[in-house]
Amino acid sequence: MNKEFILRLxxxxxxxxxxxxxxxxxxxxxxxxxxxxxxxALVRKDFSTLHLSGNKRGGYNIDMLVEEFDIILGRNxxxxxxxxxxxxxxxxxxxxxxxxxxxxxxxxxxxxDPINVKDSTSIPVYGMDKLENYVTENDIKVGIxxxxxxxxxxxxxxxxxxxxxxxxxxAPVELKCQKYDCDCPCVIQNVNIGLxxxxxxxxxxxxxxxxxxxxxxxxxxx
Amino acid sequence: MNKEFILRLxxxxxxxxxxxxxxxxxxxxxxxxxxxxxxxALVRKDFSTLHLSGNKRGGYNIDMLVEEFDIILGRNxxxxxxxxxxxxxxxxxxxxxxxxxxxxxxxxxxxxDPINVKDSTSIPVYGMDKLENYVTENDIKVGIxxxxxxxxxxxxxxxxxxxxxxxxxxAPVELKCQKYDCDCPCVIQNVNIGLxxxxxxxxxxxxxxxxxxxxxxxxxxx
DNA sequence: TAGATTGTTAATCGATTAACAATC
DNA sequence: TAGATTGTTAATCGATTAACAATC
Numbered sequence: 001m002n003k004e005f006i007l008r009l010x011x012x013x014x015x016x017x018x019x020x021x022x023x024x025x026x027x028x029x030x031x032x033x034x035x036x037x038x039x040x041a042l043v044r045k046d047f048s049t050l051h052l053s054g055n056k057r058g059g060y061n062i063d064m065l066v067e068e069f070d071i072i073l074g075r076n077x078x079x080x081x082x083x084x085x086x087x088x089x090x091x092x093x094x095x096x097x098x099x100x101x102x103x104x105x106x107x108x109x110x111x112x113d114p115i116n117v118k119d120s121t122s123i124p125v126y127g128m129d130k131l132e133n134y135v136t137e138n139d140i141k142v143g144i145x146x147x148x149x150x151x152x153x154x155x156x157x158x159x160x161x162x163x164x165x166x167x168x169x170x171a172p173v174e175l176k177c178q179k180y181d182c183d184c185p186c187v188i189q190n191v192n193i194g195l196x197x198x199x200x201x202x203x204x205x206x207x208x209x210x211x212x213x214x215x216x217x218x219x220x221x222x
Numbered sequence: 223m224n225k226e227f228i229l230r231l232x233x234x235x236x237x238x239x240x241x242x243x244x245x246x247x248x249x250x251x252x253x254x255x256x257x258x259x260x261x262x263a264l265v266r267k268d269f270s271t272l273h274l275s276g277n278k279r280g281g282y283n284i285d286m287l288v289e290e291f292d293i294i295l296g297r298n299x300x301x302x303x304x305x306x307x308x309x310x311x312x313x314x315x316x317x318x319x320x321x322x323x324x325x326x327x328x329x330x331x332x333x334x335d336p337i338n339v340k341d342s343t344s345i346p347v348y349g350m351d352k353l354e355n356y357v358t359e360n361d362i363k364v365g366i367x368x369x370x371x372x373x374x375x376x377x378x379x380x381x382x383x384x385x386x387x388x389x390x391x392x393a394p395v396e397l398k399c400q401k402y403d404c405d406c407p408c409v410i411q412n413v414n415i416g417l418x419x420x421x422x423x424x425x426x427x428x429x430x431x432x433x434x435x436x437x438x439x440x441x442x443x444x
Numbered sequence: 445t446a447g448a449t450t451g452t453t454a455a456t457c458g459a460t461t462a463a464c465a466a467t468c
Numbered sequence: 469t470a471g472a473t474t475g476t477t478a479a480t481c482g483a484t485t486a487a488c489a490a491t492c
Binding site: 001003006007009010030072073074077079081088089091092093095097098099102104141142144148149165166167172187188189191192193194196197198199200201202203204218 | 225228229231232258294295298299301303310311313314315317318319320321325326363364366370387388389390394409411413414415416417418419420421422423424425427428
Binding site: 002004005038039041042045055057058177 | 476482483484485486487490491
């Protein structure tokens, strides 16, 4: 539900997998908290919310956690993703090494431009007309958009209409799913590189300068 | 300070620029709130925090807002960024169209591998040995990391040591600035594509299924 | 047993919102 | 003036944390 909460889940899961590979058999809430940067109380609260229980003295069983987190995070169903837009950004995603280690499979690419429709990599690239069939036949739920900004919105509509429920958008426009409004059946995550950089510039410029000082002055007044 | 707050600032700024280009001369807190999806009260609070004041009946002056936001977000100093790692991801960033529209200038690339050191695009690519000189001479504060995961950490150290204060990391490892600990002089923003996709899978899988239901049952008990 | 750790409740904290006096 | 909008205070809300009883 909550974004921070989901982020923690993913971190727990990764950490737990690492601990298991190191041979740990149990772990305490304070270890987990230290490692992901939260208080032990929050770890226990989160686990309690997820109905994961530990032993009053022995902490949490690693094997149980691994198993439960795989269920919670849907790791037992295949993590298949398609990509729409196989230009430069799309092509680098097809070669992104992070997917392999995360057990996410980029299974197919789609593109309007026939120039990009080729099997230059190990991932097949089809024309947009094949999208609907592929998605329904392979029960794909998540897709990546890597098309130019002006095509992004219509590509999104198309994807939603064929059944995609989650979208990671790299096009430099902020996409929202408007069709079904609030009750939108598609989750969209925008990765806006320009926006991220603007954040950074702002943070760097205010890191140790007047703005912080101004706020402190203001805070003291209160 | 607050991440949400900074995100809003960037949204305000973009919106205000758009409104100015449409010929608006003033705008009200409720217009701004509607457009960026927050309450008018929060808009007024934010503006108040930033010492931006409006007229009791005439709203906020667009020209004033444009000018002030450019100052607040550091838009009057050049938004120059360097890139370390000019492999596939790096190269697609060099061609990323979002930078142009955001007025961010990717001014140079650096790479360890001499194969990537060439001027294939309009942006020059240097060897890593040139990094320090370039950064100091051009007073660069922000950089992008697009190297393989196992090189990311040492590249970060190098960048921080030559004076980079903000980093956008595309390597599939979560980077933290450890050297100076909490008092870290470098802000790091990790763009972890695998993590984003995992979020999506999780959200899609729980969108309308048991987990939400379970929580609701639990909430009712309370 | 004594010590340690969970699970949960109540307190805290911070961000957002509602409400309204001030005023253009 | 009457109406509309700001600026700010107090209330609300939700998430995090502290604390501690239960218990292994």
